[in-house]
Amino acid sequence: MDELIGRLLVATPAIDSGPFLRSVVFVLDHDADGTLGVIVNRPLPSDVEDVLPDWAGLVNAPVCLFDGGPVGVDSALGLGIVADPSDDPAAPAGWRRMTGRVGLVDLDGPVPAGTELIGMRVFAGYAGWGPGQLADELDEGAWMVVDARDKDLISPQPELLWREVLRRQEGDVRFWATFPDDPSTN
Template identity: 60%
Template sequence: MTEQEPAESSDEISPRHRSYRGRLLVATPLLGGGPFYRSVVVVLDHDAGGALGVILNQPLDATVAEVLPEWSTLVSSPTAVFSGGPVSTDSALAVGVLRDGDDPPAGWREMYDRVGLVDLDLPSRAVEAGLRGVRVFAGYAGWSPGQLESEIAEGSWVVVDSFDEDLLSPNPEALWRQVLRRQGGDLAMLSTYPDDPQLN
């Protein structure tokens, strides 16, 4: 996978392609090591210009209180900053989930359903109303046009449904196995794949 930002485009994805916006990408053993090893990525945007998402299960040592103290009371536990992906790792991206029936707060940019981006330049008190939870990510994952589709076709990713609980999971390190297990069948079996197959 190249660490590349998707091209800017307002075009809708062409009819022969499928948008994976709002779905989860679950890494398969084909991806091996690197930043996407056993990762679970939520796709925030996907159109003809490429795709963008964040890794949900890689909390970092740094906490939100250390880097963005004003936002520390809004983020869901664990309160770590998460590695969102290998692109723009020196910038922060906040993803939030709206409460059912509540209106979006100031600075809200809807991505899909009740999930959207939160403007970290605003005071936290301006956006806290209506939010069920927030996660802060350092960097993101980006794919150029057609790249994500190629990686899915070659078997690097399994595409499954996402739930709000995935984004706000209190135990993100277990998310890869949890998401696979709930699929049943062969994918549930994949969750038992050893860290090092040579030691199995």
């Protein structure tokens, strides 16, 4: 299996119900103990300002919480994108690199200056798989692994991301973007 950290898991039509239906998951960690990621295309009706008012000014539109996944839904996880991916000591305080320019933001720490992060999202919960679980789901065809773009994480229209990510793929996979919401009505 290719390296998954920093890539997207895109739900295929094989996932026809549940929390991962048409989800796009950004993988934060993957090792022998399992896989951790966040669903990046599920905005929630709760504003960040209502939950973490100090952080609302740094979050990209839509300025709401996102449903990061079905695990740990009572906790918040911040993902931030920096302009410079180097290990420069100028990285924002409380930001820890996960991959490239993307890192976890310590939401209990100080709010960084407005120019230190070029993008940010706050997620309620996360997606997690135990050892071997995701590999089995990949073998079953439930997920497609594709390259992520930083803008995927801060898309101004996250509800369109599933189709957008599929459309930019090569080959017949692109046509999944036209898969009807309810195949029985086709």
